[in-house]
Amino acid sequence: MRHGEFRHHRLVQVYEAECPWGPDDDFFLAVVNETVAARVLDLGCGTGRLTVALDAAGHTVTGVDPARASLAVARAKPGGEQVTWIEGTSALLPERAFDVAVLTSHVAQYFVDDAAWARTLVDLRRALAPGGRLAFDARDPAGRRWERWNPADSRRRITLPDGGEVRAWTEVTGVRDGVVSFTHHYGFADGEKLSSSATLRFRTEAQLRDSLGAAGFTVDTIHGGWHREPVGQGDGEFVVSARAGRLAPVA
Known part of the structure; x- marks a missing residue:
């Protein structure tokens, strides 16, 4: 999405x-x-x-x-x-x-x-x-922040207000001419998996x-x-x- x-x-x-x-x-x-x-x-x-x-x-x-x-x-x-x-x-x-x-x-x-x-x-x-x-x-862009948006470095657990936990990670899908595309992946405790994609200009x-x-x-x-x-x-x-x-x- x-x-x-x-x-x-x-x-x-x-x-x-x-x-x-x-x-x-x-x-x-x-x-x-x-x-x-x-x-x-x-x-x-x-x-x-x-x-x-x-x-x-x-x-x-x-x-x-x-x-x-x-x-x-x-x-x-x-x-x-x-x-x-x-x-x-x-x-x-x-x-x-x-x-x-x-x-x-x-x-x-x-x-x-x-x-x-x-x-x-x-x-x-x-x-x-x-x-x-x-x-x-x-x-x-000189900081090259997108280089940290990879599955190895971005894996994290997010605790929701109701105590539920979401596992998330990010991958970069494209880098060209100051334009960076990436996708966040989310896994919920009930088994649902969702993703969110975006593109940013540096x-x-x-x-x-x-x-x-x-x-x-x-x-x-x-x-x-x-x-x-x-x-x-x-x-x-x-x-x-x-x-x-x-x-x-x-x-």
Whole structure:
């Protein structure tokens, strides 16, 4: 199944158990908190782990995601009723409605095609107020993170909230020109086996800067990790902060 951990009700529960709050969430929460009572967009919000925390911090938050199963979990979280949830993509975003936009958990890498990434950035620039902030993460291709996604190194056991255990492992199925395809495999205690496949784009720092500039953003900073380390000295990440320029006037 394509993107099963976001779309299949059973795999969404596994994703929730495997991906608890982490230093990336701390980072993005701190970034958003630099703007008091902000109107915040969480694009690709998934199951809403960060989204509901942003609302609890006093912001007005909108979570957008195309995966219905993930949004169902997000809506059911404590505090989820305070968030505006939208099932869809950036194409649905209203103009100049947000002060801050975030794309977390490497959502930016799911836009494999350059044209799709460019459209998303233009949509975000349109949705942000002039000078509004965009923050997102993407893995640094120099870190070659995909080399760890193999059956020998990726085997793991995931404990679900009900005490059930899932055995999982990952295999890379293709690497070419910065595009990496892979499949997660899951084995449940009741014997059911499921898989989830995906493809990610690993863009260089120069490619990210160029794409942001073309969409009307000015890059403020690019860090290499969640503690604001220089690129190449952190967690193998690009942690990007940029500002939205003014929209061109309509002729």
